[in-house]
Amino acid sequence: MRLLDLLDAARDLDCGAVAGIVVTLTAQHGVAETWTGACVPALRRLAAGPDRPGRPIDIAAEHTLSVGIARGLDLVSAPRHDDIRSNHVLLACAPGEQHDLALKALSAALFERRVGTFALGASLPWESLFMATERTAPGAVVVWSQTADTADVAGLLTVAGCFPDTAFHAGGPGWLAAGVVPRLTRAGLSYLTSLDLAVSACARVREPLDMEA
Missing domain, CATH: 3.40.50.280 (Cobalamin-binding domain)
Structure with missing residues (x-):
């Protein structure tokens, strides 16, 4: 479910792209499946640390991912x-x-x-x-x-x-x-x-x- 797209957008520090992916995924799969199938795995992947040992955890990417997901979820329910x-x-x-x-x-x-x-x-x-x-x-x-x-x-x-x-x-x-x-x-x-x-x-x-x- 575009997990890698979420991670790439987060590492690019692009909150808008993260939010856009979340909105698209919820339209295609619903909120629950998007949350459990893409958002949570992406958050866990970044929280687990870098793929290569010795590199620091990318806190900026974690924050970008969290903020972008929040923005996307807000957009999904914003009309009311x-x-x-x-x-x-x-x-x-x-x-x-x-x-x-x-x-x-x-x-x-x-x-x-x-x-x-x-x-x-x-x-x-x-x-x-x-x-x-x-x-x-x-x-x-x-x-x-x-x-x-x-x-x-x-x-x-x-x-x-x-x-x-x-x-x-x-x-x-x-x-x-x-x-x-x-x-x-x-x-x-x-x-x-x-x-x-x-x-x-x-x-x-x-x-x-x-x-x-």
């Missing part, structure tokens, strides 16, 4: 990003968590399913998550944690406990690394292990996004 009245899933990173790229993929994949999102980005304080949930009354909330350091299960359970009619989900490897997934599931929260699972869980909202309005 300004229509917050139709949004029904709230997406946020746990406090201190800066990695929100996977949530952009989820937002774009939900857009394909006619479900809108409130995408609140990186490092959202628990108090702000509470207020956002209260204000928007979403059908579902996804909180992302990339590392064990940001997997604050007590904070998540406290907020989730205030909204028994809203489905709360934990996403990201941080929850698994912290060993808190059993506590989450015992409390009625689900741990999302893949983009497809996240889309299926979050698509169960009260009403669809009206794409024709």
Whole structure:
């Protein structure tokens, strides 16, 4: 799925080219397949280091790839990003968590399913998550944690406990690394292990996004 094209564009530090490839791939294969089949492998390839020993990791290329993928995913779902009245899933990173790229993929994949999102980005304080949930009354909330350091299960359970009619989900490897997934599931929260699972869980909202309005 044009993995080498993504890597070449990233190494050329061409965010626009990366974004264009992502947009093209999503149109041809859908967001989920593009994310799992091209974006994630490309990110892992660059993070693993250079092909030749002794060369430093190309941080600039990694950043270009991440920014370009994010830009492409934003373009995929941009037509309705300004229509917050139709949004029904709230997406946020746990406090201190800066990695929100996977949530952009989820937002774009939900857009394909006619479900809108409130995408609140990186490092959202628990108090702000509470207020956002209260204000928007979403059908579902996804909180992302990339590392064990940001997997604050007590904070998540406290907020989730205030909204028994809203489905709360934990996403990201941080929850698994912290060993808190059993506590989450015992409390009625689900741990999302893949983009497809996240889309299926979050698509169960009260009403669809009206794409024709």
